[in-house]
Amino acid sequence: MELKLEPPRSQELLPTQPYDRWVSPEGYCQAEFHKADAGFLIRFPGQADFLIKEPQNGFDFDVIGWSAPECDDKTAINLFHNAIQPILGNHTGGLFLHGSAVMAGCEGSDAEAVPGAIAFLGLSRGGKTTLAGSFALSGNPFLTEDVIDLRLNDGHYLLQPKRSKLRLFADSARYLFGENTPIEDADMKQDVEAGSTLPFADRAVPLQQIYVLGTDHSAPLSIRRYSMQEALSALMPHAFILDVEDKPRLKAHFARMADLSQDIECYSLDFTRDYAELPRVRAAILDNCQGV
Secondary structure, eight states: OOEEEEOOOOOOOOSSOOSEEEEOTTSOEEEEEEEETTEEEEEETTTEEEEEEOOSTTOOOEEEEEEOTTSOHHHHHHHIIIIIHHHHHHHTTOEEEEEEEEEEEEEOTTSSEEEEEEEEEOOTTSSHHHHHHHHHHTTOOEEESSEEEEEEETTEEEEOOOOSEEEEOHHHHHHHHOTTOOOSOTTSOEEEEOOSSSOBOOSOEEEEEEEEEOSOTTOOOEEEEOOHHHHHHHHGGGBOOSOTTOHHHHHHHHHHHHHHHHHSEEEEEEOOOOGGGHHHHHHHHHHHHTTO
């Protein structure tokens, strides 16, 4: 699917009530979902609007976007890649989650480390991207920083590489790359491209484990494996849903998520959000992945 980006326009009051909202833990609305004559309209307040037209004759969705006047087009393009595409991917039978992922050697059947991916799910500003960047700088290439795209193939969930950049807030960018890192806007995420010091994995690899980051940013370091029932409950809030009123699609999506929670080891991950803790967090995750 392609994005047709129109000139910016004001986010006027919409004539419909939203049938769904994404609300942050702090209580502010991150996205509103509205029904429209042509399909759906998704509003990201203060950022962008997207009109999603239902496909005709089996073709791709048509997506039209408008940046809000106070926002630049780069923000709308990032929203398209990191929210709209995975929302439509799940709507059409895919398996997309909100998270980051890195390459790591996990214990294989012959007790040797084999290439695999470990994924980190969590709420916005929960530390997913910073953790992925920390892994990459220590030699474990990152695959994605915001969207987990899984393709089931021959019994393996292949995690697809996405765009070769990390989007980091100023404090994380300066911690990872030095105090002299150029910052365009201290209140917005910065795009940091992959390179020799920030390796990117450009091929799909099997997903080995999922870690769901806890919301207590002062919690001590802890890794605990979820039961299958716990895993499904932990994964569901990090999935992308277009139409919560479409019961057949919801049922099919729930079944795919249930299979994932049974097939892949899922863990809760708590740690103090202190940059000095990141080496210890990385070591604990790799030890857990390798069965040490």
